[in-house]
């Protein structure tokens with residue numbers, strides 16, 4: 001009898017300890033979660049997180065630079081005397097490989113975009129160079 005009683009007590013104690021342990025774990029988890037999500041904006045989650053955030057890719061970086069600075073002339077139907085379109089991955093890649101795109105964006109005597117358009121920022125020029133050096137990643 002006595003043995004049975006203390007066995008029960010032991011089980012009760014054990015459950016009580018497990019319960020405390022689980023509560024502490026929950027508390028720690030909640031604390032950690034609150035800290036780490038402090039600077040996130042929950043209303044603006046990134047729907048397509050970049051799988052490789054350090055790599056320069058066409059879709060992640062290059063496409064928007066070209067759209068903002070080049071496709072007013074190098075659109076899907078080129079205008080203003082531009083000889084080719086720069087609206088797809090393969091067109092931009094091929095312009096780097098065969099039409100001297102990087103030379104032209106860095107040129108002061110024969111720049112792209114032509115004056116009076118302002119030249120690309122150094123940051124954008126560097127991204128295009130890094131994109132080439134990295135092997136023209138698309139995504």
Ligand code: HEC
Pocket residue numbers: 066069070071072073074080081082083095099100101102104105112113114117120
């Ligand atoms: C205002 C119109 C205009 C804009 C904007 C423009 N281009 Fe051009 N682009 C031209 C014209 C016209 C030519 C052909 C004459 C020449 O080579 O200068 C040309 C030629 C080029 C060439 C040489 C093609 C060849 O086969 O010789 C490259 C490369 C080029 N552009 C890249 C770009 C890039 C990259 C941008 C954006 C950063 C850009 N262009 C923005 C009008 C434009």
